[in-house]
Amino acid sequence: MKDQLNSLRASTVALTEQTFDLKTLSDSRIRILGRKGELTSVLRGLKDLPIEERSAVGKLANQIKADLESLFDTREAYLRDELERTQLALESIDITMPGRRLPLGRSHILNRVTQELVDVFSGLGFQLAEGPEVEIDYYNFEALNMPKNHPARDMQDTFYFSENVLLRTHTSPVQIRTMEKCKPPVKVICPGKVYRRDADVTHSPMFMQIEGLWVDKRVSFSDLKGVLTAFAREYFGDRLALRFRPSFFPFTEPSAEVDIQCVICGGSGCRTCSFTGWLEILGSGMVDPTLYKFVNYDPDIYSGFAFGLGIERVAMLKYGIPDIRLFYENDVRFLSQF
Ligand code: DAH
16 A cells, blocks of 8 residues: 555656646646545555554555645646746737837818917907807898898808808808907907808818907007008018908998918919919908997997908918818828928
């Protein structure tokens, strides 16, 4: 029986040394040390031994049991270590490798230009105001002194949801909405999308405008000239020449269109300025007193001016972009230049 025990230990030493995975090791442990295992079956012979041998063999058996357990424990610890080492090796990162670059987005050129324009006017004391793109006839036309059948509506055909609800054709309705809500002084700048039935190299059915409005006591035409000159010089360059041309808008009286010296040829004449040396950038004028009736302002106390400019046009001039459609085609080769 001593021999049996010793050989069980010897064979277990060999077995554990040749076991390379934890599952097999644990199966072997059960087969040898479990309740119905090989050790138990050897020990069953103990009761048949002569009484004087029993205690010595019993002692040996306990010793061997402890040895076997420690053999399994040691091997198990070793295999676990090994497993962890291979896993770490597999998951190791080469921190000297160059990283993968993530493509970085940026804001659209039109949003950038809008922000730049808003910044310039903020510097002149204007506050941001916004209005809805789906507008009602009253704000888009009626309260801007363009009653039904007014010929000026012809130039601003748009997309109608119903007879009274439409996509706004300009940002001017925000003037009325602002004056309706606030008593003077009001000094606001209102960027946003507008819509018209129009499409060619310089017109798009959807485009962007910025509206400005300043109403207070004693706001005069020279304030209009001062603000717009300051804006144009700040945005296009401080030596830029500017001219105010008489014009007509139903919601301003008097009205003026503002031209800047051609930024492409400097005024000598080129295709962009149709060889005039001038580029039209905005419409403006003193708010027609008729509008004040719609918003309950007293025209004897208050006066003001308004202006509207096309953001695409400003962006095209500033960056020399020849075709308005480039803004909306979402070609990354174009957009990523700015
Ligand atoms: N709303 C006009 C348009 O889209 C532009 C405009 C002209 C706005 C004169 C104004 C203004 O505020 O005073 O054609």
